[in-house]
Amino acid sequence: MSFTLAQDLSFALTLADAADQVTTSRFRVTDLDVQTKADDSEVTDADLATERRLRELVAEERPDDTVYGEEYGGERQPGRQWIIDPIDGTGNYFRGVPVWATLIALVVDGEPVVGVVSAPLLARRWWAAQGSGAFGVFADGETERLQVSAVDRLSDGFVNIGSLDQWDLVDQRAEAIALLDASHRHRMFGDFLPYMLVADGSVDVVAEPDLKPYDMAALVPIITEAGGRFTSTAGVPGIWEGAALATNGRVHDEALSVLNPR
Structure with missing residues (x-):
């Protein structure tokens, strides 16, 4: 059927x-x-x-x-x-x-x-x-x-990175802190909520390095249908890479460049 x-x-x-x-x-x-x-x-x-x-x-x-x-x-x-x-x-x-x-x-x-x-x-x-x-x-x-924000520079953005413990697991604490430093304002709370705040335009970037498909799958249609973009922290689309970068789309590439400086 x-x-x-x-x-x-x-x-x-x-x-x-x-x-x-x-x-x-x-x-x-x-x-x-x-x-x-x-x-x-x-x-x-x-x-x-x-x-x-x-x-x-x-x-x-x-x-x-x-x-x-x-x-x-x-x-x-x-x-x-x-x-x-x-x-x-x-x-x-x-x-x-x-x-x-x-x-x-x-x-x-x-x-x-x-x-x-x-x-x-x-x-x-x-x-x-x-x-x-x-x-x-x-x-x-x-x-x-829902509609994502119109912020077009990371330096004007509101960023969330979950917890630094997660970033330690993948040896990317420095990159996570660099993302915070590049933003206008930041918070560090986890789970579903910051992603929904990206979808409604309250937050501009969420990045987390250690997730499972069931942590991400429901988030993707909501963020993308609100006009945002969802990839891994390395820029791979989808939910199967074990990490997430969700943004309003406008600052996605800039966030990727901070998280992947080499």
């Missing part, structure tokens, strides 16, 4: 509704189970339950599609694949910080074509389908079309 991107986006939003029901029901409960994974990151019973529920729905409604999720695994597949991060920001989630989201993407032959980011405790959601624009619902309940 074939589906239009509009139908796939509608289904992705339904998945986000289902995810929100699970995640909000377990947020700040006293019996939340938190375990440490082999990579030293945390996983909660809410992460696991959310991904299980989304996999069930995909199996029911899109039985020919594959799934790649953070908690129950998968790998890049040809054709249609749903890529899921059930809770992006698990560290925030289990500490009771409300800055976390479920990330849902449809990827076709490796390219993200639908993306939804749902942050229910912030009362915000962002979504896009390829060729149809990017949109967000904000705390007042109004839907707005």
